[in-house]
Amino acid sequence: MMGGATARVPAKINLHLGVGPLRDDGYHELSTLYCALSLYDEVTVRGDDALSVTVRGENRRQVPSDATNLAARAVVALARHAGMDPHVAITIDKTIPVAGGMAGGSADAAGALVAAARLWRLDIARDELLAIAAELGSDVPFSVVGGAALGTGRGEQLLPVLHRGALHWVLAVSGSGLSTPDVYREIDRLRARDGDDQPAAAGVARPDELMQALASGDVRAVAPLLHNDLQPAALSLQPMLRRTLRAGREAGALAGIVSGSGPTCAFLCADEDAAVRVAAELSGSGVAKAVRTASGPVAGARLIAVN
Ligand code: ATP
Numbered sequence: 001m002m003g004g005a006t007a008r009v010p011a012k013i014n015l016h017l018g019v020g021p022l023r024d025d026g027y028h029e030l031s032t033l034y035c036a037l038s039l040y041d042e043v044t045v046r047g048d049d050a051l052s053v054t055v056r057g058e059n060r061r062q063v064p065s066d067a068t069n070l071a072a073r074a075v076v077a078l079a080r081h082a083g084m085d086p087h088v089a090i091t092i093d094k095t096i097p098v099a100g101g102m103a104g105g106s107a108d109a110a111g112a113l114v115a116a117a118r119l120w121r122l123d124i125a126r127d128e129l130l131a132i133a134a135e136l137g138s139d140v141p142f143s144v145v146g147g148a149a150l151g152t153g154r155g156e157q158l159l160p161v162l163h164r165g166a167l168h169w170v171l172a173v174s175g176s177g178l179s180t181p182d183v184y185r186e187i188d189r190l191r192a193r194d195g196d197d198q199p200a201a202a203g204v205a206r207p208d209e210l211m212q213a214l215a216s217g218d219v220r221a222v223a224p225l226l227h228n229d230l231q232p233a234a235l236s237l238q239p240m241l242r243r244t245l246r247a248g249r250e251a252g253a254l255a256g257i258v259s260g261s262g263p264t265c266a267f268l269c270a271d272e273d274a275a276v277r278v279a280a281e282l283s284g285s286g287v288a289k290a291v292r293t294a295s296g297p298v299a300g301a302r303l304i305a306v307n
Pocket of ligand 1: 062063064068069070071092097098099100101102103104105106108109139178180260261262
């Protein structure tokens with residue numbers, strides 16, 4: 001079957017990331033509030049004689065172009081589910097920072113699922129697609145769904161969260177990435193050192209106050225409630241991020257946090273104009289490899305072209 005389909009998929013940040021105890025399956029119990037941001041990868045899937053991956057964009061060299069690419073794994077998983085051959089050419093136009101704590105790989109997997117399901121004209125229920133997504137990675141279901149959502153379990157169990165208006169962000173992208181497993185290992189190490197290796201229920205409490213602030217649309221109520229349990233671990237592995245966080249606040253952001261497992265830092269700004277000013281100042285300060293503005297919540301993986 002030839003022809004092609006393209007999906008556009010957003011990056012995410014975690015407005016709240018509570019990390020509970022390590023589970024028997026090796027994952028940590030999480031309570032997280034995801035927010036999809038207007039920074040997108042595009043994933044095109046075309047019928048071909050074999051499975052292939054091409055990555056385009058300035059970060060392409062950091063992304064595998066073999067069967068280990070998460071988009072390729074997504075196509076293989078969906079093909080197996082549907083009894084198809086996974087013979088497609090995948091092209092990823094990459095804008096989301098790689099290993100930046102913004103779920104770039106998960107976004108590509110979500111885009112590949114949505115695009116391949118359309119290419120093959122699969123009659124697949126949303127829940128089935130989300131179950132395949134969850135097997136590919138904890139953040140993949142959210143990349144499909146987008147918006148704002150509460151994630152529990154290892155992040156894959158989602159509940160949509162009410163939100164009003166858009167939040168305006170500045171993202172400071174670091175020159176070197178952080179591996180998510182390394183950051184989780186570091187939080188375990190820090191907790192063991194501090195005698196806090198059983199964070200129990202408090203670590204995974206639902207961020208009710210933040211959810212109320214999001215529903216109210218009051219950015220100044222949201223700002224002080226941003227929280228990331230992984231931040232100390234990311235700062236421990238990349239101490240320079242302290243300077244980045246300070247520079248963002250000094251540039252006029254309402255608040256700044258490390259995004260997910262980092263090292264991207266996300267700064268919440270009062271409005272779009274403020275975000276442009278903060279971005280300009282941060283760019284000049286030299287603390288980040290790249291500085292971007294983005295807003296959110298935005299929709300999850302969406303088809304943008306079919307032919
Ligand atoms: P998360 O926020 O979900 O923890 P991340 O944003 O920190 O993840 P990714 O950009 O998803 O990190 O990349 C993590 C690693 O996954 C990369 O170093 C890369 O080797 C591998 N990878 C596999 N497929 C992809 C893909 N399609 N895009 C980016 N990285 C990929």
